[in-house]
Amino acid sequence: xxxxxxxxxxxxxxxxxxxxxxxxxxxxxxxxxxxxxxxxxxxxxxxxxxxxxxxxxxxxxxxxxxxxxxxxxxxxxxxxxxxxxxxxxxxxxxxxxxxxxxxxxxxxxxxxxxxxxxxxxxxxxxxxxxxxxxxxxxxxxxxxxxxxxxxxxxx
Amino acid sequence: xxxxxxxxxxxxxxxxxxxxxxxxxxxxxxxxxxxxxxxxxxxxxxxxxxxxxxxxxxxxxxxxxxxxxxxxxxxxxxxxxxxxxxxxxxxxxxxxxxxxxxxxxxxxxxxxxxxxxxxxxxxxxxxxxxxxxxxxxxxxxxx
Numbered sequence: 001x002x003x004x005x006x007x008x009x010x011x012x013x014x015x016x017x018x019x020x021x022x023x024x025x026x027x028x029x030x031x032x033x034x035x036x037x038x039x040x041x042x043x044x045x046x047x048x049x050x051x052x053x054x055x056x057x058x059x060x061x062x063x064x065x066x067x068x069x070x071x072x073x074x075x076x077x078x079x080x081x082x083x084x085x086x087x088x089x090x091x092x093x094x095x096x097x098x099x100x101x102x103x104x105x106x107x108x109x110x111x112x113x114x115x116x117x118x119x120x121x122x123x124x125x126x127x128x129x130x131x132x133x134x135x136x137x138x139x140x141x142x143x144x145x146x147x148x149x150x151x152x153x154x155x
Numbered sequence: 156x157x158x159x160x161x162x163x164x165x166x167x168x169x170x171x172x173x174x175x176x177x178x179x180x181x182x183x184x185x186x187x188x189x190x191x192x193x194x195x196x197x198x199x200x201x202x203x204x205x206x207x208x209x210x211x212x213x214x215x216x217x218x219x220x221x222x223x224x225x226x227x228x229x230x231x232x233x234x235x236x237x238x239x240x241x242x243x244x245x246x247x248x249x250x251x252x253x254x255x256x257x258x259x260x261x262x263x264x265x266x267x268x269x270x271x272x273x274x275x276x277x278x279x280x281x282x283x284x285x286x287x288x289x290x291x292x293x294x295x296x297x298x
Contacts, residue, residue: 047244047246047248048248048251050210050244050248051244051248051249051250052250053210053234053237054208054210054237054242055238055261055262055265055266056234056235056237056238056262056266057234057262057265057266058232061265061266065261065265066250069252070250070251073252
């Protein structure tokens, strides 16, 4: 994030703090998400590829019709986990002067001279956001679970 | 008569590293003919079948399907060739995210580009033929 905001201007790219924060968190998250998706694609048994190919599908058709639908379901928990991590990482943006949720609460605290209520309130907002994301995810996971593969019931 | 030869395999070779699995296999299959390949485990039966389907690339030799060269110089795309060869795997490799009926339909719809009603009709006929009745059509593979 520092690199994007303070580093890029020296090669002539000047970005607003908010844009820098979005890009920095985005790039980092992208790396993790791509690994999550990569691993779930690799977790689909080879036989599924072979079966799809032997039906006469092209590799692209096989991926779209057979591999991706199965991989996506396995990817849901990992992706949601990544989402909550990213959400909490947004608070780091205060370091480059973005008035994000956490910073705002500190400002409010300094005005009302009491830290407890704003901080608790902010904690509550983070909790609601992450918890609803994980609720949404388990709903998706159940909806899309592959009967016979298990997993759907425990979620 | 050459026209009733469905499959011709000539001098097919395949080795995995230093292990030679197929050493010059040749045979032909005529229309309506049933051939059985017998051999102990690890003798290359599956490798031979997978070579015909090009799931495994032979090292050398020649494969011809209904007069069209399949290997070494395919005269049509590999997926077109596979479309014309039925293949049952040892572990079946059914699509886990699809129901029994959809497993049968997917090839008809996605590969043969058949419309959904027609595909459903054909798939139901096929499942009935092997004694899978209505109660199982929408079931998934048990774990």
